[in-house]
Amino acid sequence: MFSKICKALSVVVLLFAMPGGFAAMPSQEELPGEVTTVEHETATPAEGTGAFNPGDFMFDHIKDAHEWHILTVGHNHISIPLPVILFSKSKGVQVFMSGKFDHGQSTYKGFRIETTGENKGKIFDEDGTRPLDLSITKNVAAMFFSIALILWIFLSVGKAYRKYPIKAPSGLQSFVEPIIVFLRDEVIKPAIGPKYERYMPYLLSVFFFIWINNMLGLIPIPPGGANLTGNIAVTMVLALFTFFITNFSGNLNYWKHIFNTPGVPVWLKLPIPLLPFVEFLGVFTKPLVLMIRLFANITAGHIIVLGFISLIFIFSEMSAGLAYGVSFVSIAFNVFITFIELLVAFIQAFVFTFLSAIYFGLAIEEHHKEHA
Amino acid sequence: MLPIILEATIGAGLAKMGGAIGAGFAALGAGFGIGRIGGSAMEAIARQPEASGDIRANMIIAAALVESVCLFAVIICLLAVVLQM
Numbered sequence: 532m533f534s535k536i537c538k539a540l541s542v543v544v545l546l547f548a549m550p551g552g553f554a555a556m557p558s559q560e561e562l563p564g565e566v567t568t569v570e571h572e573t574a575t576p577a578e579g580t581g582a583f584n585p586g587d588f589m590f591d592h593i594k595d596a597h598e599w600h601i602l603t604v605g606h607n608h609i610s611i612p613l614p615v616i617l618f619s620k621s622k623g624v625q626v627f628m629s630g631k632f633d634h635g636q637s638t639y640k641g642f643r644i645e646t647t648g649e650n651k652g653k654i655f656d657e658d659g660t661r662p663l664d665l666s667i668t669k670n671v672a673a674m675f676f677s678i679a680l681i682l683w684i685f686l687s688v689g690k691a692y693r694k695y696p697i698k699a700p701s702g703l704q705s706f707v708e709p710i711i712v713f714l715r716d717e718v719i720k721p722a723i724g725p726k727y728e729r730y731m732p733y734l735l736s737v738f739f740f741i742w743i744n745n746m747l748g749l750i751p752i753p754p755g756g757a758n759l760t761g762n763i764a765v766t767m768v769l770a771l772f773t774f775f776i777t778n779f780s781g782n783l784n785y786w787k788h789i790f791n792t793p794g795v796p797v798w799l800k801l802p803i804p805l806l807p808f809v810e811f812l813g814v815f816t817k818p819l820v821l822m823i824r825l826f827a828n829i830t831a832g833h834i835i836v837l838g839f840i841s842l843i844f845i846f847s848e849m850s851a852g853l854a855y856g857v858s859f860v861s862i863a864f865n866v867f868i869t870f871i872e873l874l875v876a877f878i879q880a881f882v883f884t885f886l887s888a889i890y891f892g893l894a895i896e897e898h899h900k901e902h903a
Numbered sequence: 904m905l906p907i908i909l910e911a912t913i914g915a916g917l918a919k920m921g922g923a924i925g926a927g928f929a930a931l932g933a934g935f936g937i938g939r940i941g942g943s944a945m946e947a948i949a950r951q952p953e954a955s956g957d958i959r960a961n962m963i964i965a966a967a968l969v970e971s972v973c974l975f976a977v978i979i980c981l982l983a984v985v986l987q988m
Contacts, residue, residue: 717960820971827974882967 583848585841592837593761593830595670596652597629597644599753608634611753613672617642617654619662629666670765673757677744685739711735714884722888723895730891733776737769738884745829745876749869760879761830763822770822773887778814781894788893789814817890821883828879832872839865922984926977933973937966 591600599611612630619625622640631639635646641657656662667675688707691700700708719734720727747755759765787793789810791800799806839861847854944962948955 820975823975823978824967824971827971827978831974831977878963878967882964882971885964 583841583844585838585845588841588844589834589837591652593758593833594652595668595762597632597654597666597668598634599669599672599757601753610634613667613669615642615654615664615666617662617664617666619656621656621658622662625662669757670759670762673747673754673759674744674765676754677740677747677759680747681739681743714738718881718885719888722885723892726895729780730776730888733772734884734888734891737772737887738880741769741825741883742877742880745879746873748829748833749872749876758829758833760825761833763826766822766826769825769883770818773821773890774815774818777818777887777890777894780891782897784896784898785894817886821886825879825883828875832868832875835868836865836872839868918986919984922980925980925983929973929976929980932976933970936969936973940965940969 597615598613600608601611602609612628615625615627615629615632617625619642625640625642627639629644631637632642632644635644637643638657642654642662643657645651645653645655653661654664654666684703684707688704691702691704714735715727715731719731723730741760744759748758748760750756790804790807792806792810795806843854843858843861846857940962944958947958
């Protein structure tokens with residue numbers, strides 16, 4: 532019994548450690564740094580021009596990084612350095628702490644961090660190419676923390692249930708049990724039907740992973756505040772999981788509905804397969820929309836909060852009094868938006884789980900005789 | 904030399920304008936859609952107050968789905984503003 536749980540847990544942990552591989556490569560982002568047009572310059576840490584650049588401020592907080600930035604006091608950056616793991620063709624495997632880069636000011640063994648422009652924050656080799664970058668970046672470190680948190684919560688809850696199966700739930704159990712029962716009875720069982728237990732582990736794991744990471748992203752203090760679910764690579768991997776599970780558990784009825792939809796006029800299928808083409812596209816767009824929905828919601832929430840904060844600094848460049856005045860309004864809005872973001876954190880996790888359950892249900896649906 | 908810089912600047916300006924207007928339209932669309940959803944949810948609750956739990960859950964799901972389309976448009980606008988091509 533215990534070995535079965537250990538096996539299941541190890542599969543879940545490995546499955547969720549896979550996003551780490553993807554998240555470790557900051558190149559997957561759709562949002563490169565601010566456009567450096569002819570008119571304005573981005574303030575690099577080395578120069579410290581003091582001018583506040585809201586675009587850079589916002590994107591730096593949303594994007595992945597090789598160090599975990601905590602504060603900037605004057606020209607000093609206080610940040611936690613993270614391990615850099617590189618596989619370069621000429622130099623082989625290189626492992627070192629990102630503190631050696633000194634916030635982009637020095638090079639180390641020929642590697643340097645780009646500090647401006649589209650490739651900001653990425654590691655380049657001396658000949659201008661990029662090595663294979665599997666470092667423990669901010670997002671990966673945050674994910675390790677949230678995995679540890681999730682494992683701690685659910686291992687202790689599972690142990691309590693195993694030890695005293697008849698006792699009424701108490702403590703952490705009484706927090707987790709209503710949520711799991713709600714998901715099972717209101718979301719998963721109605722969507723999938725009788726064979727729902729096969730998909731419960733994945734759906735519950737994805738729900739709690741997304742929810743806890745969304746909430747951790749709202750806490751500004753490390754190890755929170757890393758915008759993990761706003762990284763499109765991470766949401767892409769979650770959507771890929773749903774995609775693979777849906778299509779590998781699809782039965783003949785499912786594929787028949789895609790390529791030879793019953794109850795539809797023949798001219799839509801032959802001679803030009805219009806409907807099969809559209810349905811086949813739908814197989815790919817459904818997980819794609821899952822990915823974009825989660826990414827956009829979480830990133831948009833962070834951008835809103837960062838925008839209101841940068842409002843204070845933009846006004847401070849005009850006058851200090853204006854900045855103090857704006858700060859009241861800005862902080863009030865931020866508190867309001869953070870409450871909404873808490874709601875959005877739960878809703879996005881719920882919608883991802885709900886839609887995945889619906890897709891699984893559609894995939895394993897048996898044929899109903901519904902000829903009128 | 905000068906016309907090229909001018910052209911690049913005008914191009915960047917047009918991109919920002921397009922991005923901002925697009926985001927505005929997306930917000931408009933989301934406002935209309937979610938407003939309608941909320942409105943019909945209110946009417947349904949008024950007609951049958953004991954079903955308000957069910958109605959609330961479905962309203963939130965529908966709102967999340969509509970909002971995802973709006974945010975998709977916002978991401979495209981952000982790309983239009985930020986990509987240097």
